[in-house]
Amino acid sequence: MTITVAIDCMGGDHGPAVTVPAALAFVRDTPDASVVLVGQEDVLRKYVGAADLPRVTLRHASQIIGMDESPSLALRNKKDSSMRVAIDLVRHGEADACVSAGNTGALMAISRFVLKMLPGIDRPAICASLPTQSGHTHVLDLGANVDCSPEHLLQFGIMGASLVGAIEHNDRPTVGILNIGEEEIKGNDVVKRAADLLRDSGLNFIGNVEGDGLYKGEAEVVVCDGFVGNVALKTSEGLAQMLAFFLRQEFGRNMLTRLIAVLALPVLKRFKNRLDHRRYNGACLLGLKGIVVKSHGSADAFSYGFAIARAADAVRTGVLARIAERVAQGQTQPEPA
């Protein structure tokens, strides 16, 4: 099986300076994969070089969607943008997946318009993996939907469980709902009704998960509306940055502490690696009839590589078919006997 990933090379804060080296490293390290680099060809050539490389194709796209551009305007006016062309490649079967670090709203809108939703799914959801004390957890939605109905949250649960089922060969991952108390009476009406739907869905639903439970690994899949999910994710990023800043400050306080820092460097490095958010880059847009992975806009090449690898993994493990099958079976898959 050869996997082809289309890369929106012009998207993100750094554009081709990051996306092209990451894509080239990816094909070098992944013998069964090829990439289509989408963007302004003269610009791309500067990063690729003049010679043709094996399993690397260039596809010209004349336009670029700005990071702050209105999604609806981008959808209407940027039909030859690198993002749009990359998604079109997926639509036409020329690529198995696409990756973009561009404008999230535009990526959602264009993906939805071009690829369409799976039957039975109303809205795409952004799903990413977070580290936990014992492994990791998948959380969705992380910002695509600011107002969700209980039915949407149920669909997120089904999609998240299908994703984890496919990529981790775990047929009945635990599913929780983000809430503000462990007791069933807590939370707002939408969350309470969603919990009822999830409880009757046949999913391996374990009930409420509080904010701290996310990092304790209380559930393998955690659903929430996009507003809450985005706040939880960004709050975590901010806290991690602050802690790193404090740690640097304390180790940089004087000659002695700087000397200790040198001694402790291997330990601190391993600690840093475990948390490195770059390794968690790449959020899947679930619910579409195609695989679209969103990279963090500020990703460097190392980080962007993880987003590409995530897209390839999703293709390799048949995530899309799995979600479609689960959704088609309806939300009432029976529990195992």
Next chain:
Amino acid sequence: MTITVAIDCMGGDHGPAVTVPAALAFVRDTPDASVVLVGQEDVLRKYVGAADLPRVTLRHASQIIGMDESPSLALRNKKDSSMRVAIDLVRHGEADACVSAGNTGALMAISRFVLKMLPGIDRPAICASLPTQSGHTHVLDLGANVDCSPEHLLQFGIMGASLVGAIEHNDRPTVGILNIGEEEIKGNDVVKRAADLLRDSGLNFIGNVEGDGLYKGEAEVVVCDGFVGNVALKTSEGLAQMLAFFLRQEFGRNMLTRLIAVLALPVLKRFKNRLDHRRYNGACLLGLKGIVVKSHGSADAFSYGFAIARAADAVRTGVLARIAERVAQGQTQPEPA
């Protein structure tokens, strides 16, 4: 000025084993303060000792409100509970403030019933201080209100700004609203309309703050609904715990890393102290006609002491009068010329 703080000694996971030693340490260290220890007298005596202590009064209350008890039942049936009696003391002017580590829902319901709301404020809000890269920020609501209207969020802004104004002598603290994007178009309808109200309020409103902005110290006061605020707070707690766990794991890996840990101990200790959530214990219930401070249920004596100190500070700085005045002036305080 003598400050009297009523202590709900039976509340919290550890009850009088934590609350009484913390209260005794507080009066010992605070010459202008006295405490009223509320709870089952025979139990309290075990921790206080037989002799009378200066500035320490015992007040018997026969009942205890359980951590999982229904707030409405607690309100109706537990009129002689330690929590209720402590709040009654505030109501009758026998104490200037009360502190409880008990059932949050019951504390809200009973405080609201006994003390009543300030005119112009619909609901109490839980407000706590969080550390930031450059200082700290006050966030509200942290869990009292799961569904908020734009007007509620405006009231939170006014109350939070008054609190910071009083305790930090800062008349125009910056106020932000927690949202999922910096652009004004982002967020849900309630947040957008609340931002409009805050913009016209005369407060020093700086606009949207994203999750990571909380820890960057982008605003001195950040308002949000209680669901989102609680998730942000608990997610932070969970992440901090996970990071501490990883750090311990990495330093405990082998003989060498353990040796390095010993050398690095003073640095790691200072790092830990800066983040110690126990120092941030004590959330104010704002909007009531009286000062009520909620301690974390699992607080130890060191941590509980901070909650008592916070209550005393709120009395000393006249927070209540300040909020009442601001609210009475209406939400349209003019900007300074």
